[in-house]
Amino acid sequence: MTQFEFVERATATIASNRRASMVRRELLSHLDMKQTELIENGIDVVDAEKLALESMGDPAIIADQYYLPRTSLKLGTLILAGIPLLGSAILALQSPPDVLIWMIVVATIAVIAEPGASLTVRFHGLGQTLNASRLLVGVSALEGLAQVIIMLSGIGSPTGPLLVIVEFIISWLIVLYLCWQRQPGSRWTPGALAWMASLPFLAIGGSAFWLSHWNSAFLVWWEQLRSFTMMGMSLAASVFVLAHLWEVIQALKARDVHASAKRATRLSSAPQQD
Amino acid sequence: MVKSVPALLVLKALEREVTHGYRIANWINQVSDGALELQEGTLYPLLHNLEKKGLIVGEWRREEGQREVRVYRLTERGHRQLRQDESIWKGMAAGVNRVLNQEGGVAHDPI
Numbered sequence: 001m002t003q004f005e006f007v008e009r010a011t012a013t014i015a016s017n018r019r020a021s022m023v024r025r026e027l028l029s030h031l032d033m034k035q036t037e038l039i040e041n042g043i044d045v046v047d048a049e050k051l052a053l054e055s056m057g058d059p060a061i062i063a064d065q066y067y068l069p070r071t072s073l074k075l076g077t078l079i080l081a082g083i084p085l086l087g088s089a090i091l092a093l094q095s096p097p098d099v100l101i102w103m104i105v106v107a108t109i110a111v112i113a114e115p116g117a118s119l120t121v122r123f124h125g126l127g128q129t130l131n132a133s134r135l136l137v138g139v140s141a142l143e144g145l146a147q148v149i150i151m152l153s154g155i156g157s158p159t160g161p162l163l164v165i166v167e168f169i170i171s172w173l174i175v176l177y178l179c180w181q182r183q184p185g186s187r188w189t190p191g192a193l194a195w196m197a198s199l200p201f202l203a204i205g206g207s208a209f210w211l212s213h214w215n216s217a218f219l220v221w222w223e224q225l226r227s228f229t230m231m232g233m234s235l236a237a238s239v240f241v242l243a244h245l246w247e248v249i250q251a252l253k254a255r256d257v258h259a260s261a262k263r264a265t266r267l268s269s270a271p272q273q274d
Numbered sequence: 275m276v277k278s279v280p281a282l283l284v285l286k287a288l289e290r291e292v293t294h295g296y297r298i299a300n301w302i303n304q305v306s307d308g309a310l311e312l313q314e315g316t317l318y319p320l321l322h323n324l325e326k327k328g329l330i331v332g333e334w335r336r337e338e339g340q341r342e343v344r345v346y347r348l349t350e351r352g353h354r355q356l357r358q359d360e361s362i363w364k365g366m367a368a369g370v371n372r373v374l375n376q377e378g379g380v381a382h383d384p385i
Contacts, residue, residue, distance in 0.1 A: 033296045065319030
């Protein structure tokens with residue numbers, strides 16, 4: 001186990017990314033100090049790293065201390081989910097459902113249903129943790145906000161299709177960057193994979209949609225692709241939602257097991273009374 | 275009763291100086307002649323819990339050698355809590371010591 005794997009495991013139960021990142025930085029700083037002290041005492045660098053890590057004990061013990069069952073949705077999550085919802089509601093009133101609405105709805109579900117980390121990637125150097133689905137949702141939220149502003153300001157919707165393609169490019173760049181930066185310990189969940197699977201449909205549909213607005217010659221192409229795109233997006237969105245539900249159930253099960261284990265520990269350590 | 279002895283020790287360590295977790299653990303270990311060892315698994319969650327309660331405040335600082343550390347200091351509330359817990363603990367420890375130092379005991383009547 002490396003130091004990064006250790007801090008990752010030790011902070012696995014912390015729900016807040018920002019808080020987990022802070023604890024990871026602190027633990028790494030502690031390990032660094034321990035290692036320096038050992039080196040100053042004449043221990044070899046490699047051995048010092050190993051010994052420092054061993055002195056920390058089992059990361060599960062630290063993780064257990066931070067374990068708190070998630071009981072409520074955070075305000076930030078609600079705001080983030082609210083903006084795309086508002087955007088999609090306005091769009092739905094303005095025009096029939098299209099790619100944008102699907103995308104925004106999927107992103108909203110991602111925020112609400114997300115039980116923990118879907119695709120978490122750590123930037124150890126910065127002591128940061130970024131969650132791919134949160135980033136993607138963040139992009140969707142920005143887009144939703146832009147839609148709201150566009151609709152309310154009366155500019156019209158020529159920028160709408162452009163936003164689809166811009167969001168698509170940004171989303172893919174984020175995904176590619178996260179894949180490139182992926183560190184040991186991060187995991188691909190069915191939810192994350194389903195989200196990825198929806199992106200090619202978004203690419204095809206989004207491009208066609210954009211081109212049809214740019215040049216009416218592409219309108220036929222868009223009309224032909226519309227049902228295909230919708231079907232793919234719907235399928236991916238369904239898998240995404242089901243995968244997330246499965247993750248939520250697993251997380252709840254784990255919470256029950258954890259609570260039972262804690263109860264059992266308390267009972268076994270309680271003084272016996274005759 | 276004192277709610278948490280490790281918390282009392284950490285507050286005491288921070289009364290002495292503004293410092294980081296590593297030094298807190300070392301100081302407690304040294305002062306107690308190795309009798310008390312605050313494991314990392316206890317120390318950091320405890321520090322963060324105390325911070326959440328507003329008894330201590332943490333901030334990142336750059337130490338010599340460009341190392342970044344999170345140092346903690348006692349708040350006014352932390353000082354008050356320390357005084358209170360310290361007084362309770364001393365009274366309790368004195369009571370326990372008096373009980374343990376009792377020599378002999380009341381002879382039981384054989385049945």
